[in-house]
Amino acid sequence: MSVSVSSLWFMVLFSFVLSYGEASHQIYRNLESIPSSSSQDQPYRTGYHFQPPKNWMNGPMIYKGLYHLFYQYNPYGAVWGNIVWAHSTSKDLINWVPHPIAIFPSQPSDINGCWSGSATLIPMGKDIVPHILYTGINKANQQVQNLALPKNLSDPYLIEWVKVPQNPLMAPTSANQINASSFRDPTTAWRVRGEWRVIIGNKKNRRGKAILYRSKDFTTWAEAKHPLHSSPKTGMWECPDFYPVSTSSQVGLDTSFVGKGTKHILKVSLDDKKHDYYYIGNYIPKNDTFIPDGETIESVPGLRYDYGKYYASKTFYDSVKHARILWGWVNESSSTADDIKKGWSGIQAIPRTVWLDKSGKQVIQWPIQEVEELRGENPSITMGPDLESGSRIEITRITSAQADVEAVFGISDFKMAEAFDPSWTDPQLLCSQKGTTVKGGLGPFGLLVLASDKLEEYTAVFFRVFKSQEKYVVLLCSDQSRSSLNGDNDKTTYGAFVDVDPIDHSVVESFGGLGKAVITARVYPTLAIGDKAHLYAFNYGSETVTINRLYAWSMKNAKLH
Ligand SMILES: *[C@@H]1O[C@H](CO)[C@@H](O)[C@H](O)[C@H]1NC(C)=O
Ligand SMILES: *[C@@H]1O[C@H](CO)[C@@H](O)[C@H](O)[C@H]1NC(C)=O
């Protein structure tokens, strides 16, 4: 491996046009399959995903035009433990400047760890004061909630933080019967009629809960009679997130915004499943109730931000861009032993703008536009070739190990689409059963990324299209099973159904499919690294598909340290 080995980060922006008779319909989606490198010994280090120099991460806000990212960090090792709040700032969410640790154990109420929390920006006089609520692990190893404030508001980097003497502000007691091992991750607070509200993740037996607290001064908090929401048999709810979305526009809303034409998203990270699930519903401020619309987190497959590896995510309202921005943590898929050898684990996915789909049935996500600034000049452009059954073409002229690809595939004949069996409720299972090797009518077709010379290694990102009565079901798969010759990695195949109806012309104009299904994966090739990594478009289905348009850019490195 040469010193010039570049990062193996890969982003696939998949679009594809389904042409049906006269109509043409576009289904757009984004998916990130990751990996990377930056030095001789670090083939997997990412080139432009935010990553701490070492160890774990997670947390975000914009203050005086500067983005702040706080993340869960272990200063002493590559595995979870000794948790503090590390801190970096950025002008563009891509290039980062590191700062000293912002919050570390120093009080009886957090002496055993400073776990996740959130920032709330509070106007006070002519200032806006960020308030950070976080979970502290106290002397008795109980989870309690603490508050920290910036020491010097004139410092735009907010380097130093002071904890209020009243900490902890919320704690398990014999009166409230809260389980001291299941009480964590306060959200950004929102205000109704002058009173603040915050929710905290909890469980009682197997019932997951978002416990609600209220406060007039942000210091004295009282638990509400009812949780904001709860659900039986879902286990611990970690890192809840609760925010309004517009039903008619992609513009983001301040967390406290309440009004007509909005819905609320309640996201919870299910500790048992290690996935982020969300509800869409109505928030009723009058009695602090959240009423989910149809789909719930118990339904199968359930609504998820990402059908691959993505956890402990949090959004914040970007008051400059007027957008809601989503950050998520992407766990490694390597063994703990390999993580220790690498010296780090966990990265942040590229921040995504998130908004409600016009259907109101799911959210749409798209990487923030700033990512495009990292695209090299002269993309490799492929327009028009047919991919016949069983064929594969190489996409050249780019650094395939660190690239960004947008592809639009066209299908002109749907007759070959196989019938969809209604008993197929688990897209991940379907993807792993069929893989790339089982020939279908329409598909598998898509991309082989991070592929080695002789295809000993590759990650396949592909589609299969099925016919289901009057609809087509599109299955999106990310198959890591051949991604690495190293047998120690988790190579689970991921899958998602993409909710589209090619017969519905509105798909085109609404761009409704854009960012409808997202899959993030971690892969660790041993051969397909640096300039040995290849990129192919393939079609192993029976019916010909067309590459209407494929743009591939080499990606530059972001400044991270
Ligand atoms: C607060 O920060 C400003 C800007 O960095 C600095 O000039 C000032 O000296 C700081 N004040 C204190 C008390 O540290
Ligand atoms: C409290 O939560 C912990 C951690 O999940 C669990 O092991 C314990 O059984 C719970 N205790 C009670 C009384 O439910």
Ligand SMILES: *[C@@H]1O[C@H](CO)[C@@H](O)[C@H](O)[C@H]1NC(C)=O
């Ligand atoms: C809150 O108010 C809504 C609308 O009036 C009602 O449907 C709901 O049942 C109430 N929830 C509680 C817990 O009282």
Ligand SMILES: *[C@@H]1O[C@H](CO)[C@@H](O)[C@H](O)[C@H]1NC(C)=O
């Ligand atoms: C992280 O990934 C490892 C390996 O795939 C898995 O065993 C573990 O459960 C994951 N942890 C989380 C929090 O997702």
